[in-house]
Each structure stands twice: as C-alpha cells, then as structure tokens.
Amino acid sequence: MKIFPNKKFVLFVIVFIALAFNSFGAGVNIKSLGFYGGTTDYNDVVVSGSYAYVATSNGLIVFNVSNPSAPTKVGTYGTQDRAISVFVSSNTLYLLGSSSGLMIFDVSDPSSPVLLGSYDTPGSAQGVYVLGTKAYIADGSSGLQIIDVSNPSSPLLLGTYDTPGSAWGVYVLDTRAYVADYTSGLQIIDVSVSSSPILVGTYDTPGQANSVYVLGSTAYVADGTSGLQIIGISDISSPRFLGSYNPSYSTASEVYVSGTMVYLAYKDYEDYWAPSRQIIIDVSNPYLPAEVSSYDTPGTTSVAYVLGTTVYVACGGGYYNSSSRGLQIIDVSDVSNPVLSGSYIELPGKSNDVYVSGETAYVSDDKLGFQIIDVSNPTSPVSLGSIYSSVDGVSVSANTAYVVGDFGYGLNIIDMLNPASLVFRGSYDMSVSDLSVSGNIVYAVDGESALQVIDVSDPSTPLPLGSYFGTHSSAQGLYVSGNIAYVSGYGLEIIDVSNPASLVFQGSYDTTAYLGYDVFVSGTTAYVAGSGGLRIMDVSDPTSIEFLGSYAISGWANDIYVSGTTAYVAVEGDYSLSGLQIIDVSDPSSPKLLGTYNTPGDARKVFVSGSKVYIADGSGGLRIIKVSNIEANFPDLTVTNIKASKTLKKGNSYFLTATVKNKGKAAAEVSGVDFYLSKNNNKNPGSVSSDIWINSKSIKALKKGKSAKVTLKWKVPMSVPKGKYYIKAFCDSGSIIVEENENNNVGVTGKVTVK
CATH class of the missing domain: 2.40.10.480 (Thrombin, subunit H)
Structure with a gap:
C-alpha cells in the first residue's frame, strides 16, 4: 500500500525518449484486458x-x-x-x-x-470511417490517412492527403471523402485511387468545422461557433451554401443525420462547465432549417448515434458534476418531445492503491472510496461493494481491510465478511504513507521519520505497541518480512520488529539525493523505487548494506512489485510517460528493460498476481493487463564494417557505407545509424560527443543474426579543417533499442585525410 507525498515541491527534469512508453518488449507479451473506474x-x-x-x-x-x-x-x-x-x-x-x-x-x-x-498514424487521430476494406482517418494536422484493413492483423498505409487545416472529422460516400478540416471548412477528396487522393472541392465554412455527415447530395457540418452549416454538394467542384442554424452563445461540436432530422451537439461557449445539449433540427427544407426540440445532456460534451427512433448519447466532461459522464438513451418516436429511456452514469474516480487476493481486487479511490471488485472476468470487472467517499490506501488480511483516509490520514478498519454490506470496526488517529499487515499487527510509516506498530486484535480499540524514529527523513515506503521492517525514504533503513515494544535499528543505506517512494524485498535483495528510478541492494547483512545496481527511469517510480527475476514498476510522469515498466533483475548489477505499457492516468500502484498485473492508475482507474513470455532475450546491434574514401576533398561528395549486424537473441526494431567525423578512433559511445556529426540514416528491423547495409552520401563542408580524421558509424545512438550490450554500437574506419 502506498500513499503519495506532495510532489509539487520536488523538481524533476523529465526527459522524453521516443517510444519509451509504447507497449513493447524483447521476449515479453503485454496484453490489455480491461479496466474499472477512473475519470x-x-x-x-x-x-x-x-x-x-x-x-x-x-x-x-x-x-x-x-x-x-x-x-x-x-x-x-x-x-x-x-x-x-x-x-x-x-x-x-x-x-x-x-x-x-x-x-x-x-x-x-x-x-x-x-x-x-x-x-x-503520424498525427492526432480524431475521426474514423470505414468503407469496405479501407479505413479513412481524420488525423488532425496530418490530414486524411487511408489505411488498408483487409488484413486486420497488419494494416497498411495506402495514401494520405495533407489538408490545409486540421482534420477533425471524416465521412466517406462512394469514392469521395468529406473532411471537416476545422478552420479550413469542408474538404472534398477523391479517393478512387487510394494511393493518390485528389482534392476535388472545398467550402470554407465561417466557423470551425468539427464534424461532417453526408446524406445524398447534402453535407451537414457542425461548425463550432457558426452552428450547423448545410452545404449542397451535387456539384462537388463548386459546393454551395444552402442554409444554417446557429443557436446563440453556443458552439456546435458533432452532427448526425437521420432522415430529415439533424441531431446537433452544442454547448454554451461562455460557460465551460455548462451541460451540453442535443438539438433536433428539421432539414426537410435545407434552406430553412427549423429547431423541433432539444434536450440537455449531463456532460460538457455529447455525441449522438441514431438508430430508428432511439438516440444514444455519449456524455463526457464536467469534472465537478458527479453524474456528468455516461451513456444516455433517448426515445425520439415523437421528435418534438424527446424522452429519456435509460442511462448509465459513470461516477468519476481516481484509483490510488490496489491489493489483489484470488479473483478479488481491493481498490482505494479518492472519489469513490474503498471498492471491492470482482475481477474473475478481467474484461468486465464488477463492483461487489464500497464504503466511504475518499480514501488513499489499502491493505488486506483475511476478511479485514485496513484503509487509509483521505490525504493519508487515519487508519480505518473494515469488516468485509459481506462485501455488499461493509462494516466499519474501528480507527486509529495517525498519518500513513505506507502500511503492512501481519496477523493482528499493523506496521505503518508516516511520511516523515516514524515507523509505528499497532495492535488491531480488537478492531474497535487499536493500541500502539511501539515506534521508531529513523535517522533518514521522509519515510515513504515500507516492506515487512518476518521480524524485519524495511523503510525507504532518503535512504533505506532496516529495523528489527520482533519485539514491538522495543524496535531495534539494524542498519541503513544513505540516498540523500534520492527519495525512495516504495521498497520491495525478495530474499536478501531490496528493490527501492523512487525519484532516481530503481535501485537494488544486498541486505543479507543489515549492518553492511551493499549497493548492487540501478536502472534509471524518467519520472517518478511510485511503486514496485518483484516476482521472480522480474520487477514491475509503476511510473508517473507527464501524459506520455506514465505507465508500467517491466525490468529483468536476474543480474542486479545490470537490470534490463523487458517491456513497457503506457496508461492514460498516472500509475500509482502495481500488484502482480500470476500473469496478471493490476495498476492503480489515478484517473485511469484500475487497469488489468496480462504479461506473458517473459524472457531476458535482447537484440545486440553492432557495426561490423564501415567504408569511406581514404581521401576526402572539401566541397566534393562521397558515399559512406556501414554494415550493421544484430548479434543478439531477439529481433531489433527499426532504428538508425549516425555518422561522425572524428579526431580519434575511440569506440566508446560517449566519445562522439566531441565529434563532428555528419548525418543519419534509418536502418530496417533486423532479425537475430541478420545484417543490413546503410549508405549515406556526404558532401564535405568547406568549413571542415584539413587534416587526419576517422569516420565513425554509431548504430542506435538514440538508445531506442534495449540491447544485451549498449557499448559495442560504434564502428570506426582507418585514418582518412580531408584536403
């Protein structure tokens, strides 16, 4: 169980590394299963x-x-x-x-x-329309993308069209794609030849084209602050304005057409938190569209799908409105009087912690409280019961849950004998950043320097047994194994808890510049996750803790769970860095990344049960994934040969050729080779920092044992001083590929002369 410190006072420089948090791995298969809750x-x-x-x-x-x-x-x-x-x-x-x-x-x-x-896709995907075996994607600043989906397991790019604005919506009819291109209005593109889409018509709407629906020879555009725009497209080369409908002080975001009725989603643009509304507009006369009726939807955004006389509305936004998210089903058999048939309300939550036993997950949520969730079918988790409105952490022993209150304050004891009717048994007034339960004893650290031991044999009256005030500040993480407690903070401290009334200090390891948010112990090895990533220590002799190795992680390594020789680390960074990192720790001196899994929230806690991994992902809710085929097999790229002319004249062009081989035990993804002009023949990757960079070339994916050649044409700049040099080729200089050996990536020629 982990409670989170206030991190706004902690400064980190988070370095983004391309591909760092895509789901990938060398010899590891990561499969998403399902999720529960979240915002x-x-x-x-x-x-x-x-x-x-x-x-x-x-x-x-x-x-x-x-x-x-x-x-x-x-x-x-x-x-x-x-x-x-x-x-x-x-x-x-x-x-x-x-x-x-x-x-x-x-x-x-x-x-x-x-x-x-x-x-x-290369852009920010906004809308998709599928016709036959082709998917048409409105890809934001990257325009229209046309994808062959005849083989779903291997989609292929067929063609693209770079629209002048930002593609937000797309509708395809026959051989034409109609793109809502935001500030550039409606773009009509001939896609009869997928590899060569051609612009055949445009209509610059007065607002911001967000969505488009085409019926017959008419296009209907949700045009932001200009409401609904109705455009005649019988002559695609010259689309013409037919009519419009624009509610006051509103912005239209989505449009759907059924028969002669348009369903337009709009909201008050002067009040962000105001509910969205669906307007039903009669367009039987497109020159004079008329509002028939409207109905409010609970969220700040809404999207409608119409089937017969039923409208299905997806509602989102409205953080402060607990009933603002979900699905609404509206009966429009009488379009002048829409009636709510039913709804599903998704209450917003933030999952802080998770504990799993068998097929049950116990989740603490700072919006939804303490939740008991049946995860026997991980693709469809089901709530069994809940209590409280806001909690930070949880640990479980038998039928009793120990729940930490909001902001890490207060220990609450809950009887879970009947999950549908949870019973409060008692509480203890204390601050808690992490806790561990063994029988009738609760061990807790307070986020500062204290370890406390509490007797909970009588849940109604918890009693303090003892406490220890450590030498290191900010006690964040706790792991108890037998009679030994391990506390992480600005250092690792080991305490003998065999006599709770007299806790005895055993030893410590100082990490003054490194805050350990969590600690996990397996055998005689301690794994500490924190602001500096993962650190591994030998704790076989508590009086002389030995540092074994480390693995740098960008962001906050919030939590760690170790199973066998694999460490699972919950990492919170910016929006592109949060998620799970899976690390091979079979050689503690050289941990290696096996795979990563990005999450939409901010991964706070991880729990492993068999092949399933449970992540408390903040606004991303409880995430359930399956990890299999964990093998410590990695590619290993090396430059086996590099060729260049021995004499290079300034102002002339020459070909530089490098051969790259994958000597590892796994395939390598697409990477690159950088060429340098150097005064030394040092093959250490760090040596190129003082060299003259020439240029780079991409290199295809390489199966194990395979080689590939890359050739670069280089015109020697006049600014290069005359003299003796070496040409270096540095494969995977951006460290995109995780390799067996990261230090053999540089190849060097013999001496060359620049004249």
Missing part, C-alpha cells in the same frame, strides 16, 4: 445489434442495450491513451486512440473484445 469521459458511441460500443478516455466500453431502460456494461478494453472515435462493421470494431492511432478489434463476443492489429 472516464465518454467520447463517441456506435450501436450494432443489441450492443453500444463507446470510446472513452480510458478505453472501450461495451453495453448491452437490448433493454433501453437499463443499459448494462458487459465488457471493457483498456487503451493506452484516450479513445476518441469508434466505428463498427459487422463483427469488427475500429477504435482511434488520440496518440496511438487505429486499433482493430474482433467483437464477435462483445463482452470480450480481442485486439487484432493496429496502425499508429
């Missing part, structure tokens, strides 16, 4: 058969809507970033992640979506 905005919805599929800020949620009065959540899939848009065709679902692009799922069993394949 979940509902961003898009589509209905197929009896199921509604919703794209949310935390992933995909599937509802059974056969009974509109009581929609039931039946499945989830946790994505690594915000799911923005969704499209369903038969049993295949297409989901867009704002930064991860297109994901393709098999939803033949809606309760258990299966990821088939993905394609990471």
Whole structure:
C-alpha cells in the first residue's frame, strides 16, 4: 500500500525518449484486458445489434442495450491513451486512440473484445470511417490517412492527403471523402485511387468545422461557433451554401443525420462547465432549417448515434458534476418531445492503491472510496461493494481491510465478511504513507521519520505497541518480512520488529539525493523505487548494506512489485510517460528493460498476481493487463564494417557505407545509424560527443543474426579543417533499442585525410 507525498515541491527534469512508453518488449507479451473506474469521459458511441460500443478516455466500453431502460456494461478494453472515435462493421470494431492511432478489434463476443492489429498514424487521430476494406482517418494536422484493413492483423498505409487545416472529422460516400478540416471548412477528396487522393472541392465554412455527415447530395457540418452549416454538394467542384442554424452563445461540436432530422451537439461557449445539449433540427427544407426540440445532456460534451427512433448519447466532461459522464438513451418516436429511456452514469474516480487476493481486487479511490471488485472476468470487472467517499490506501488480511483516509490520514478498519454490506470496526488517529499487515499487527510509516506498530486484535480499540524514529527523513515506503521492517525514504533503513515494544535499528543505506517512494524485498535483495528510478541492494547483512545496481527511469517510480527475476514498476510522469515498466533483475548489477505499457492516468500502484498485473492508475482507474513470455532475450546491434574514401576533398561528395549486424537473441526494431567525423578512433559511445556529426540514416528491423547495409552520401563542408580524421558509424545512438550490450554500437574506419 502506498500513499503519495506532495510532489509539487520536488523538481524533476523529465526527459522524453521516443517510444519509451509504447507497449513493447524483447521476449515479453503485454496484453490489455480491461479496466474499472477512473475519470472516464465518454467520447463517441456506435450501436450494432443489441450492443453500444463507446470510446472513452480510458478505453472501450461495451453495453448491452437490448433493454433501453437499463443499459448494462458487459465488457471493457483498456487503451493506452484516450479513445476518441469508434466505428463498427459487422463483427469488427475500429477504435482511434488520440496518440496511438487505429486499433482493430474482433467483437464477435462483445463482452470480450480481442485486439487484432493496429496502425499508429503520424498525427492526432480524431475521426474514423470505414468503407469496405479501407479505413479513412481524420488525423488532425496530418490530414486524411487511408489505411488498408483487409488484413486486420497488419494494416497498411495506402495514401494520405495533407489538408490545409486540421482534420477533425471524416465521412466517406462512394469514392469521395468529406473532411471537416476545422478552420479550413469542408474538404472534398477523391479517393478512387487510394494511393493518390485528389482534392476535388472545398467550402470554407465561417466557423470551425468539427464534424461532417453526408446524406445524398447534402453535407451537414457542425461548425463550432457558426452552428450547423448545410452545404449542397451535387456539384462537388463548386459546393454551395444552402442554409444554417446557429443557436446563440453556443458552439456546435458533432452532427448526425437521420432522415430529415439533424441531431446537433452544442454547448454554451461562455460557460465551460455548462451541460451540453442535443438539438433536433428539421432539414426537410435545407434552406430553412427549423429547431423541433432539444434536450440537455449531463456532460460538457455529447455525441449522438441514431438508430430508428432511439438516440444514444455519449456524455463526457464536467469534472465537478458527479453524474456528468455516461451513456444516455433517448426515445425520439415523437421528435418534438424527446424522452429519456435509460442511462448509465459513470461516477468519476481516481484509483490510488490496489491489493489483489484470488479473483478479488481491493481498490482505494479518492472519489469513490474503498471498492471491492470482482475481477474473475478481467474484461468486465464488477463492483461487489464500497464504503466511504475518499480514501488513499489499502491493505488486506483475511476478511479485514485496513484503509487509509483521505490525504493519508487515519487508519480505518473494515469488516468485509459481506462485501455488499461493509462494516466499519474501528480507527486509529495517525498519518500513513505506507502500511503492512501481519496477523493482528499493523506496521505503518508516516511520511516523515516514524515507523509505528499497532495492535488491531480488537478492531474497535487499536493500541500502539511501539515506534521508531529513523535517522533518514521522509519515510515513504515500507516492506515487512518476518521480524524485519524495511523503510525507504532518503535512504533505506532496516529495523528489527520482533519485539514491538522495543524496535531495534539494524542498519541503513544513505540516498540523500534520492527519495525512495516504495521498497520491495525478495530474499536478501531490496528493490527501492523512487525519484532516481530503481535501485537494488544486498541486505543479507543489515549492518553492511551493499549497493548492487540501478536502472534509471524518467519520472517518478511510485511503486514496485518483484516476482521472480522480474520487477514491475509503476511510473508517473507527464501524459506520455506514465505507465508500467517491466525490468529483468536476474543480474542486479545490470537490470534490463523487458517491456513497457503506457496508461492514460498516472500509475500509482502495481500488484502482480500470476500473469496478471493490476495498476492503480489515478484517473485511469484500475487497469488489468496480462504479461506473458517473459524472457531476458535482447537484440545486440553492432557495426561490423564501415567504408569511406581514404581521401576526402572539401566541397566534393562521397558515399559512406556501414554494415550493421544484430548479434543478439531477439529481433531489433527499426532504428538508425549516425555518422561522425572524428579526431580519434575511440569506440566508446560517449566519445562522439566531441565529434563532428555528419548525418543519419534509418536502418530496417533486423532479425537475430541478420545484417543490413546503410549508405549515406556526404558532401564535405568547406568549413571542415584539413587534416587526419576517422569516420565513425554509431548504430542506435538514440538508445531506442534495449540491447544485451549498449557499448559495442560504434564502428570506426582507418585514418582518412580531408584536403
């Protein structure tokens, strides 16, 4: 159990490393299963058969809507970033992640979506439309992307069109794609030849084109502050204005058309927290659109999908409104009088901590309180019971939960014999940053310097047994093994707790510049996660703790769980750095990254049970993933040969060639080779810092044992001084690939002369 310190006073420089938090690994398979809770905005919805599929800020949620009065959540899939848009065709679902692009799922069993394949678009994906075997993606600043999805496991880029604005929405009819291009209005693109899309028409709307729907020879655009714009497209080369409808003080964000009715999502742009509204507009006369009715939706954003006389609305936003997120089902059999048939309200939460026993997860949430969740079906977690409104941490022993109150204050004891009716048994007034439970004894550290031991044999009257005030400040993490307690903070302290009334200091290791948020002990090895990443220590002799090795992590390493020779670290950074890092610690002196898994929240706690990993992800809720095929196999790239002319004349061009071989035990992803002009023949990667960089070339993915050549044409600058030099080739200089040996990546020629 981990309670988090106030980090706003701690300064870190977080270095972004490309690909650092994509789900990848050498010899490790990471599979997302499901999620529960979090602050979940509902961003898009589509209905197929009896199921509604919703794209949310935390992933995909599937509802059974056969009974509109009581929609039931039946499945989830946790994505690594915000799911923005969704499209369903038969049993295949297409989901867009704002930064991860297109994901393709098999939803033949809606309760258990299966990821088939993905394609990471270059921009910020906003909208998707699928026609036949092609997916058309409105990709923000990267315009229109056309993807071949005939083989869902291996989507391929067919073509692109760089629109002048920012592509927010797309609708495809026959051989034309209609793109809502924000400040550049409507762009009409001929996609009959996917590899060469051609612009055939434009209409510059007065507002900000957010969404487009096409019916027959008419395009309907949700145009931001200019409301609904109706555009005639019978002559695509010269689209013409037909009519508009613009509610006062509002901005239109989404549009859906059914028959002669337009469903327009809009909200008051002067009040961000005001609820969104759906307006039903009669466009039977496109020159004179008329409002028929409207209804408020609870969130600050809403997206509608219409099927027959039923409207399904995905509602998001409105952080301060506890009922602002979720799915609403509206009966519009009488369009002049929309009636709410049913709804599913998603209460906003932030998961702080998780403890798992068997098929039950115990979660502390600073919005939803202490939650007991059935995770026997990880794609569809179900709440069994809850208590309190805001808690920070939890530990469990048998049928009793020890729950830490809001902001890490107060220990509360809960009887869980009946999860549906949890019973408060007692409390103890104290500050807690981490705790451990053994039988009737609770061990807790207070975030400052104290370790306390509490007797909870009588839950109604917890009694202090003893305390220890350490020499290191900010006691954050705690691990108790037998009669020994390990406390992490600005150092690691080891305390004998065999006699709670007289706790005895055994030894310590000073990490003054390094704050350890959590500690995990396996055998005689202690693993400390904190502001400096992961540190590993031999604690076989507490009086003489020996430092074994470390692994640098960008961001805050909040929590750690070690299983066998694998360490699972919950890392919180900026929006692109939070998630799970899986590290091979079989050789403590040289830990190696096996894989990473990004999360949409801020990973605070990790718990491992078998092959399943549970992450308390703050606003991302409880995330459940499966990790398998963990093997410490890595690629190993080295330059086996480098060729260059022995004489180089300034102002002339020459070819530089390097051969790169993967000598490792696993395949290497696409990387690059950097060429340098150097005064030395030092092959140490650090030696190039003083060299003259020439240029770089990409190198294809390499299977183990395979080689590839790269050739660079270089014109020797006139500014290079005459003299004797060496040419260096440095493969994977950006450390994109995790390798067996990171120090053999540089190859050097013999001497060359610059004249």
